[in-house]
Amino acid sequence: MSTPTPSEEHPPAVLISVTEIRRRPGSRMPVERTLVAQGLGLTDVAVPDGSAIAFTGELESIHEGVVLTGTADVPWTGACRRCLKDLEGVATIDIREVYETKPTDGETWPLDHDQVDLGPLLHDIALLALPLAPLCTDDCLGPAPEAFPAVVEGEPIPGDDPDPEPAKDPRWAALDDLEL
Numbered sequence: 001m002s003t004p005t006p007s008e009e010h011p012p013a014v015l016i017s018v019t020e021i022r023r024r025p026g027s028r029m030p031v032e033r034t035l036v037a038q039g040l041g042l043t044d045v046a047v048p049d050g051s052a053i054a055f056t057g058e059l060e061s062i063h064e065g066v067v068l069t070g071t072a073d074v075p076w077t078g079a080c081r082r083c084l085k086d087l088e089g090v091a092t093i094d095i096r097e098v099y100e101t102k103p104t105d106g107e108t109w110p111l112d113h114d115q116v117d118l119g120p121l122l123h124d125i126a127l128l129a130l131p132l133a134p135l136c137t138d139d140c141l142g143p144a145p146e147a148f149p150a151v152v153e154g155e156p157i158p159g160d161d162p163d164p165e166p167a168k169d170p171r172w173a174a175l176d177d178l179e180l
C-alpha cells in the first residue's frame with residue numbers, strides 16, 4: 001500500500017494475471033475486461049466519463065511474453081460536424097498487441113510480475129477510436145454545405161480497401177511452427 005498514487009494522467013490499471021498460461025508457450029486464456037472512461041476526449045468528441053470501454057478477446061502465451069488479440073468497443077458522443085446535431089455511437093477496434101518482459105518502447109507493452117495491464121492500452125485505443133469528424137448521416141448537408149464540403153478528409157472511399165492486411169510477421173510464422 002506504499003505505492004505512490006498515480007497522477008490523474010494515468011488511466012486506472014486493468015490487471016490480468018497470466019501466470020497460468022506463461023507456464024507453457026502456446027496456451028491461451030479468454031479475456032473480458034472493461035476500462036471505465038475518465039477524461040477521454042478531444043475537442044468535439046469524447047468517451048463520456050463513467051462509460052465502459054469493453055474488451056473481449058484472448059491472451060496467448062509466447063516465449064517472450066503474451067499476445068493480446070480481440071476487439072474493444074468504445075462508446076462516444078459528439079456533434080455532427082455539419083448540422084451540430086448531438087450524436088452517439090460505438091467504435092469497434094481490432095486489437096493485436098504484445099506484452100513482454102523486455103518491452104520495446106512504442107511497439108510492445110510491459111509484462112511485469114506475470115501481469116498485463118489493459119488500462120493504458122484501452123485508454124490509447126479509445127482516443128484513437130474517436131471519430132474526428134462525425135456526421136449524423138452520410139449525406140447531411142448541414143446549415144452551410146458550401147462552407148463544409150461533403151467529402152470528409154481521410155474517410156475511406158466505399159469499396160476501396162485503404163488498409164490491407166499487413167504481411168505476416170515472421171515471428172508469428174515461427175510461433176505457428178511451434179504449435180504443430
Ligand SMILES: [Zn+2]
Nearest residue numbers: 080083136140
Ligand atoms: Zn448533420
